[in-house]
Amino acid sequence: xxxxxxxxxxxxxxxxxxxxxxxxxxxxxxxxxxxxxxxxxxxxxxxxxxxxxxxxxxxxxxxxxxxxxxxxxxxxxxxxxxxxxxxxxxxxxxxxxxxxxxxxxxxxxxxxxxxxxxxxxxxxxxxxxxxxxxxxxxxxxxxxxxxxxxxxxxxxxxxxxxxxxxxxxxxxxxxxxxxxxxxxxxxxxxxxxxxxxxxxxxxxxxxxxxxxxxxxxxxxxxxxxxxxxxxxxxxxxxxxxxxxxxxxxxxxxxxxxxxxxxxxxxxxxxxxxxxxxxxxxxxxxxxxxxxxxxxxxxxxxxxxxxxxxxxxxxxxxxxxxxxxxxxxxxxxxxxxxxxxxxxxxxxxxxxxxxxxxxxxxxxxxxx
Amino acid sequence: xxxxxxxxxxxxxxxxxxxxxxxxxxxxxxxxxxxxxxxxxxxxxxxxxxxxxxxxxxxxxxxxxxxxxxxxxxxxxxxxxxxxxxxxxxxxxxxxxxxxxxxxxxxxxxxxxxxxxxxxxxxxxxxxxxxxxxxxxxxxxxxxxxxxxxxxxxxxxxxxxxxxxxxxxxxxxxxxxxxxxxxxxxxxxxxxxxxxxxxxxxxxxxxxxxxxxxxxxxxxxxxxxxxxxxxxxxxxxxxxxxxxxxxxxxxxxxxxxxxxxxxxxxxxxxxxxxxxxxxxxxxxxxxxxxxxxxxxxxxxxxxxxxxxxxxxxxxxxxxxxxxxxxxxxxxxxxxxxxxxxxxxxxxxxxxxxxxxxxxxxxxxxxxxxxxxxxxxxxxxxxxxxxxxxxxxxxxxxxxxxxxxxxxxxxxxxxxxxxxxxxxxxxxxxxxxxxxxxxxxxxxxxxxxxxxxxxxxxxxxxxxxxxxxxxxxxxxxxxxxxxxxxxxxxxxxxxxxxxxxxxxxxxxxxxxxxxxxxxxxx
Numbered sequence: 001x002x003x004x005x006x007x008x009x010x011x012x013x014x015x016x017x018x019x020x021x022x023x024x025x026x027x028x029x030x031x032x033x034x035x036x037x038x039x040x041x042x043x044x045x046x047x048x049x050x051x052x053x054x055x056x057x058x059x060x061x062x063x064x065x066x067x068x069x070x071x072x073x074x075x076x077x078x079x080x081x082x083x084x085x086x087x088x089x090x091x092x093x094x095x096x097x098x099x100x101x102x103x104x105x106x107x108x109x110x111x112x113x114x115x116x117x118x119x120x121x122x123x124x125x126x127x128x129x130x131x132x133x134x135x136x137x138x139x140x141x142x143x144x145x146x147x148x149x150x151x152x153x154x155x156x157x158x159x160x161x162x163x164x165x166x167x168x169x170x171x172x173x174x175x176x177x178x179x180x181x182x183x184x185x186x187x188x189x190x191x192x193x194x195x196x197x198x199x200x201x202x203x204x205x206x207x208x209x210x211x212x213x214x215x216x217x218x219x220x221x222x223x224x225x226x227x228x229x230x231x232x233x234x235x236x237x238x239x240x241x242x243x244x245x246x247x248x249x250x251x252x253x254x255x256x257x258x259x260x261x262x263x264x265x266x267x268x269x270x271x272x273x274x275x276x277x278x279x280x281x282x283x284x285x286x287x288x289x290x291x292x293x294x295x296x297x298x299x300x301x302x303x304x305x306x307x308x309x310x311x312x313x314x315x316x317x318x319x320x321x322x323x324x325x326x327x328x329x330x331x332x333x334x335x336x337x338x339x340x341x342x343x344x345x346x347x348x349x350x351x352x353x354x355x356x357x358x359x360x361x362x363x364x365x366x367x
Numbered sequence: 368x369x370x371x372x373x374x375x376x377x378x379x380x381x382x383x384x385x386x387x388x389x390x391x392x393x394x395x396x397x398x399x400x401x402x403x404x405x406x407x408x409x410x411x412x413x414x415x416x417x418x419x420x421x422x423x424x425x426x427x428x429x430x431x432x433x434x435x436x437x438x439x440x441x442x443x444x445x446x447x448x449x450x451x452x453x454x455x456x457x458x459x460x461x462x463x464x465x466x467x468x469x470x471x472x473x474x475x476x477x478x479x480x481x482x483x484x485x486x487x488x489x490x491x492x493x494x495x496x497x498x499x500x501x502x503x504x505x506x507x508x509x510x511x512x513x514x515x516x517x518x519x520x521x522x523x524x525x526x527x528x529x530x531x532x533x534x535x536x537x538x539x540x541x542x543x544x545x546x547x548x549x550x551x552x553x554x555x556x557x558x559x560x561x562x563x564x565x566x567x568x569x570x571x572x573x574x575x576x577x578x579x580x581x582x583x584x585x586x587x588x589x590x591x592x593x594x595x596x597x598x599x600x601x602x603x604x605x606x607x608x609x610x611x612x613x614x615x616x617x618x619x620x621x622x623x624x625x626x627x628x629x630x631x632x633x634x635x636x637x638x639x640x641x642x643x644x645x646x647x648x649x650x651x652x653x654x655x656x657x658x659x660x661x662x663x664x665x666x667x668x669x670x671x672x673x674x675x676x677x678x679x680x681x682x683x684x685x686x687x688x689x690x691x692x693x694x695x696x697x698x699x700x701x702x703x704x705x706x707x708x709x710x711x712x713x714x715x716x717x718x719x720x721x722x723x724x725x726x727x728x729x730x731x732x733x734x735x736x737x738x739x740x741x742x743x744x745x746x747x748x749x750x751x752x753x754x755x756x757x758x759x760x761x762x763x764x765x766x767x768x769x770x771x772x773x774x775x776x777x778x779x780x781x782x783x784x785x786x787x788x789x790x791x792x793x794x795x796x797x798x799x800x801x802x803x804x805x806x807x808x809x810x811x812x813x814x815x816x817x818x819x820x821x822x823x824x825x826x827x828x829x830x831x832x833x834x835x836x837x838x839x840x841x842x843x844x845x846x847x848x849x850x851x852x853x854x855x856x857x858x859x860x861x862x863x864x865x866x867x868x869x870x871x872x873x874x875x876x877x878x879x880x881x882x883x884x885x886x887x888x
Contacts, residue, residue, distance in 0.1 A: 028665075029456070032553075036455050068812075068865055069483050071551045072516045074456040154451040155489075181482045222753075303758075314851065316648070 001051060001120070003043040004205075006035045009109065011212030014307070016108035018211050018229060019204070021296040022310035023279035024105015024130035025067040029074065034112035037077040044112050045120035047097070049202040052122055056193030057093055059084065060101040060126065061111040064134070064151070064173065065183035067311060070106070073183045079152050080113035083187040087150035090160050091190060097122050099196065101137060101188070103204035104130025104279075105309075110185070124200035126189065128327035129296050131339065132278040134173060135166035138327070139189050139199045141334045149173070149188035153180040201327045215305050225305020226320045236323040236357040238283055238290050239272040240265050240302060243317045259299075259313050261321070274299070274321065276310040281344050283321060290360060291323035292346070294330035294339040295353040298322050323353035368420045370413070370585065371801025372405060373618060373794070374428040377639030377681070377698045378772050379404030380797040381412040383421075387625075390416065392794040394772065396701055401430060401572055402579045409583055418584050423874070427592035427800035430572055431565050432612040435466070435662035441564040442510050443471040445503045447496075447532070448556065449479025449515035449524050451489055458514070458556055463663035470564045473508060475499045479524040480516030483863060484814055488516050491524055493531060500535035511536075512563040514544035514556040520812050540566055547609065549810050550865065554667040561664060562609035569608035573601050590803065592618055594668050596651065597838070597871055598803035612661060615796065616671040620645050620652040622799030623768045626789035632766035633755055636795065637773030639681045640695040644754045645673040647768075651848075669869075674754050678747050680773035684712040688742030691717075705731045717743045718776040726775075744778065752780055770795035806871035807834025813864050823864055824852060831870040840872030 004012075013027040013034075020027070038044060052058065061080050063070065088094055098111040099122040107130070111121045126137030134146050146169040147162045159176055163169040169188075177184045191199065211232060218228040230237055245260040256277045263270035275282040280297035283290050291297050299308045302318045313319075329335050331352065337343070340350045368390070373380045375397060382392040393411030397404040413421075434440050446458035458474045459467045477499060478492035503511065511532060515524040522545035529541050544552075544559040576589055590598040592614035604611060619636040623629070630650045636643045646653040652671035659670050677693020681700040684691050696703040696711055703709035705716040706727030712735065718724040720732040721740050755767060766785045769777060770792040780786050791798065809831045813823045828847055835845045849869040 029553075032456050032460060036460060040455075066483070068550065071553075072483070073488070074450070074454060074552060076451075076453075076455045078453070078455075181488065316653070 001045055001047045004038070004046045004112065004121070005043040006038050008209055009035050009038075011216060012109060012205060012209045013212065014215055015208030015211030015213075016104055017307040017309065018298055018300075019108070019128070019208055019296065020104030020130040020307070020309065021279045021298055022276055023132060024102065024107060024309070025063070026071055027106055029070055030106035030109045033075045033077065034109040037113045037115040040077070041115040044115050046123050046205060047120045049122060049124040049197055049200060052097055052193040052196055054192065054194040054197075056096045056196070058097045058099055058122060058191050058193060058196040059087065059095050059187050060189045061098045061114055061185070061187055062101040062107045063110050063183065063185050064177050069182040073154065073181065075110075075113065075183070075185065076154060077113040077116065079154060079185045080110065081116060082158070083150045083152045083185050084114055084117065086152065086158050086160065087148065087187040087190065090148055090150065095119065095190070097193070097196075099200065100125045100205070102127045102130045103201070103208055108205065108208055113185075121205070122196065122200070123205045124196065124202045125204045126200060128201035128204055128330075129294070130279055134170040134188065136338055137189065138201060138329055139191065139195070140166050140338060141329055141332070142195070142199050144189060144191060144195060144199055146170075146188050148190065149186055151176070151184045151186040153184045155180070219305060226300050226302060226322065229300070229305065230322055233324045234354070236291070236353055236362055238297070238321040238323045239263065239270070239285055240267050240320045241272060241318075243313060243315055243319060246313050246315060257310070261319065264318075272321065275346075277344050278310065280310060282341060282346060283323065285360070288360070289348060289351070290356050291353040292341045292348070292350050293344065294326040294335065294350070296324040296326060298324065323357070325353060368416070368422065369801045370409065370421050370424045370587070371797040371799075372409065372424065372426045373796035373800055374401055374404060374426065374430055375615070375638065375796065376429055376433055377700065379408045380794040381405075381408040382791070382794050382797045382801060383412050383416060384798070384801050389791050389798065392791050392797070394793065397698060400575065401428075402575045405576070405579050406583065409580070409585075413583070413585075419586075421585055421587045423587050424580060424585060424589045425592065425598060425800045425803050426576060426589065427614045427618040427796055428572070428611065429615045431569065431608050432615070432661065434565065434568060435561060435612065435664070438466050438469040438662075440568045441470050442567045443473070443506075443508050444510045444512050444560055444563045445473045445475060445506070445508045446512045446556070446560050447475045447477065447499060447514070447528070449477055449491065449513075449528060451480070452476040452478060456553065458512075459560065461553070461665060462557070466663060470560070471508070473503075473506065475502070477528075479528065481518065481521040481524060483517055483520060483812055485517070485521035487524070491527055496528055496531050497535055500532050503539075504536055509540060510563040510566055511539060511541045512544070512556070512560040513541055514552065514559055516552060518543070518545040519548060519550055519555070519810060542566070546607070548808070549667050550812070551667050554665055557664050558609050558666060558668070561661065562607060565608040566605070570605050573605050577601060592800045592803050594670055595806060595869070595871075596621055596799075596804060597806035598874070613668060613670045614800075616643050616645060616673045617652055618796045618799030619643065619770055620647055620671060620799065621650070621802055622795030622797070623647070623770045623789070623792075624650045625798055625802055626770070626791055626795055627768045627787045629766050629768050629787060632768055633758055635751060635755070635767065635769045635774075636771040637769065637776060638679045638771050639700060639773065640677070640679040640697055642676045642678045642751065642771070642773070643673040644676065644751075644758050645671050646758055674758055676750055676754055678714065678750060680713065680715045680776055682714040684714065684717060684739070684743050688717070688739035689746065691743050691747050714743070714747060714773070714776055718778070721778065723778040724775045748777065748780055751777065752782055755780075755783060803874070804871045805835060805838040805840040805874050806869060807831045807836070807838055807840070808867075808869045809834070810867045811865070813866055815864050820852065820864060823866060824850070827866045827868045828870070831868040835870040835872050839874055841875035842872070845870050845872035
C-alpha cells in the first residue's frame with residue numbers, strides 16, 4: 001500500500017496516455033479531476049492487487065462519453081461518488097475498494113474522484129491499456145458481468161441497469177449516454193476481491209507512473225524519451241517519420257481513420273500506415289502488417305516524447321510509432337475474440353508485435 | 368509606405384518599408400510608459416521621409432505577455448461560469464496561485480450553458496445571476512470574464528447573461544468566452560479571464576500608441592499583430608488584448624523569412640534576455656503540437672513552437688565564463704554592461720572583447736582574460752548548436768537564420784554549414800510586424816444530421832474566407848491554411864463534426880473598411 005498525492009499525478013497521467021494507445025480521452029482533465037479531489041479530501045491509498053482480501057467488494061469507476069464533450073462538461077467528483085453509492089444501495093452492499101476500468105487515458109485516474117469516501121484504489125485494471133467498449137475488459141474473459149451497474153450524469157439522472165451480456169450493457173449504456181449529452185460516470189463490474197485477483201491486470205497505475213517519470217526524467221537529461229519508453233516496455237520501434245496524411249470519418253459511432261507517415265532517419269524512403277478506431281488498431285510498414293490490436297500501438301512526438309492521441313494527429317507532426325506487447329490474456333483465443341483485429345472489422349489475424357518485428361529483423365527493446 | 372514597430376521588453380525597433388524594400392530602421396531602449404521608446408525609434412527611422420506617405424502602422428508588442436508573467440498592472444476580475452453547479456474544476460483551477468491571487472480569485476458558478484449540439488444544458492438561472500451581479504458590484508470589480516459550457520457552439524447563454532449583468536452593472540466591462548473561441552472550457556475561460564484583467568492596461572497602452580503617433584504627425588491607421596501573424600485594429604485591441612500576447616515569436620520568424628528569403632529553415636532570435644529557436648515552413652512558423660503556457664496558464668492558442676534559451680545580449684557571465692545566463696541585466700544593459708561603463712560582465716562584453724561585435728567602448732573590456740572570453744562564447748555557442756540540432760526536422764543541412772538585437776554577438780556557429788545573418792537582422796521583429804496578414808477562423812461543432820460532411824466543410828471554408836475578407840484581406844490572396852474535421856467520438860453515426868478552418872490573406876492595398884477582426888462577432 002502507498003499513498004497517492006498530487007505530486008505523482010502528472011507522471012501517472014503522462015504514462016497513462018502512453019498506455020491509452022491513442023485513445024482514452026484528454027488526460028489533462030483526468031489529472032485535474034484526481035488532483036482537485038485529493039486536494040479537497042486528502043491523499044488516496046493505492047493498494048496492490050495481492051493486498052485485496054478475498055471477501056473485499058471491488059468496483060470499477062469510469063467515465064463514458066465523447067472526449068470532445070468532456071473538455072466542456074468538466075467531470076465532477078460528486079457524480080463519481082453518487083454512482084458508487086447508488087450501486088451500493090441497489091445491491092445492498094458496501095464496496096471496500098474502487099479500481100480503474102482502463103489504465104489508458106483519463107479513466108486511469110477517474111477512481112481517485114471518490115477520494116471523499118476514503119476507499120482505497122486498487123493498482124489494477126481490466127485492460128492494461130484503453131479500449132472503446134464496456135465489454136472489452138479482462139473480467140469478460142472469465143464470465144464477469146458488467147451489470148448491475150449504476151451511471152449518473154450531472155443533471156441528477158441515475159440509471160441502474162441489468163443486462164444479460166456485457167455487449168448489451170455497452171449498447172444500451174451508450175444510447176443513454178448520448179441522450180444525457182455524451183458524458184456520464186459509471187460504477188460497473190461489481191466483483192469480489194477473489195475475482196479481482198483472478199481477473200484484473202496487476203500494477204498498471206504503478207506502471208503508468210514509472211513510464212511518466214521515465215519520460216520526464218529523460219527529457220530533463222536531454223535524452224530520447226522515445227528510446228526510454230521502448231526500453232522500459234520491451235517495445236518495438238515500428239517507424240519514425242512525418243505525418244503526411246490524416247483521414248478521419250465516423251462509422252458505427254467511433255472515430256475511424258488512417259494516418260500515413262513518410263519515413264525519415266533509419267526509415268527514409270519507406271511508408272507507414274496507421275489505422276485507428278478511437279485507439280490505434282493496426283500498423284503497416286510498406287504494406288506489411290507490423291502490429292495489431294490488442295498489442296499497444298502508440299504514436300509519440302519524436303523530439304519531446306509527448307504521446308499523441310489519435311484525435312490529435314495532424315499533418316506535419318514528426319512522430320515515432322512504437323509497438324508494445326499487451327497483457328497475455330488478450331493473446332488467448334477468448335481474448336482475441338473480443339479484442340483482436342477481426343472484432344474491429346479487419347480481415348486479418350493477430351500476430352504478436354515482437355514476432356512480427358523479429359520477422360522483419362527489427363530489434364525489440366533498446367535500439 | 369508601411370511603418371513597422373516592435374515594442375519589446377528591452378528595445379523598441381522601427382522600420383520603414385516601401386513595398387518589399389526596407390528604407391530605414393532604428394532602435395531605441397523601451398521605456399516604462401512604452402511611449403518614449405516609440406517616439407525615439409520612429410523619429411529616427413522616419414527622418415527625411417514624407418510622413419503623409421505612410422499608409423499603415425503595424426505594431427507588435429510583448430508588453431501584455433510581460434504583464435502576465437510578472438503579474439503586474441492586472442485588474443481584479445470576476446469569473447462567471449454558466450454550467451452545472453457545484454463544479455470541481457472551477458475557473459483558474461490550474462493557474463499559478465500568485466497570478467490567481469493578483470486578480471482576486473473571484474469565482475461564480477451559475478446554472479446555464481449548452482450541450483454539444485447547441486441545445487440547452489441548463490436553463491439560465493437569472494435570479495442567481497442577478498445576485499452575482501450585486502456581489503460583483505459590492506466588491507467594486509469592474510471587469511467580468513463570462514464563460515459557458517459549449518458557448519462556441521451556441522453563445523445564447525453567454526449573450527443573455529451579458530445582457531443581464533450589464534443591466535445590473537452599468538458601464539461594466541465584460542469579456543465573453545464565445546468571442547475568444549475554441550472548444551476546451553478551461554483553456555478558453557482562462558484566456559477570457561486573462562483578457563479581462565488586461566483590458567485597462569491595454570486601453571492605456573493603445574491610447575499611448577495613438578497619441579504618440581499623432582504627436583509624430585503620422586495619421587495612418589494603426590494595427591497590432593496577433594498571435595497567428597495576422598493583425599487587428601486598435602478598437603479591437605482595446606477589447607481583446609489577449610490575441611496579441613504571443614505575437615513576438617511569430618513576428619521575428621516572419622521577419623526572418625522576409626529578410627533572408629529563406630522559406631524553410633531554422634530561426635534563432637537573440638534578444639536581451641533569451642534566444643528563441645523556431646522552425647520555418649513555407650515562410651510560416653511551425654506551430655506547437657502541445658498546449659502552451661502563457662505565464663503558467665494553459666492555453667490552446669495556436670502559437671509557434673519555439674525553444675527558449677536563457678541566452679541574450681544582457682546575459683550575465685558567471686564562473687570565469689563557464690556559465691552564461693540565464694539571468695540578464697535586461698533593459699539595464701545600456702548602463703550595467705562593461706562596454707557602457709557598468710560593472711557587470713555580460714555576453715555583449717564578451718563579444719566586443721572577442722572582436723565579433725562593435726558596441727560601446729571596447730577599451731572597457733580589454734582586460735577580460737582570453738580564457739574567460741573563449742569559455743563564455745563556447746558555452747553559448749554549444750547551447751545554441753544543441754538547440755538547433757534538437758529543433759531540426761531532418762539530418763539534412765537546414766539553413767539557419769540568425770536575427771534579433773543580439774544576433775551580432777554569436778559569431779560563427781561550429782558545425783552549422785549555412786548561417787545567414789540578413790541585412791537588418793536586428794529589427795526582424797518590426798519587419799515581421801509590418802508584414803502582418805489578416806485572417807478569418809472558424810472552430811465549432813456542426814451537426815451533420817441533415818447535411819453531409821462535404822457540405823459542412825464547404826460551408827466552414829466559405830465562412831472562414833468571408834471572415835478574412837471582412838477583416839480586410841485582399842480576396843485574391845485569401846487561402847485556407849488549415850482545415851481539420853474530427854467527428855465527435857462515441858456518438859451515433861454522423862451526428863456531429865468538429866471543424867476548424869483558418870483562412871488568411873494579405874492586407875488589401877486599400878482596406879475599404881479596416882474593421883478587422885471582430886466585425887463578425
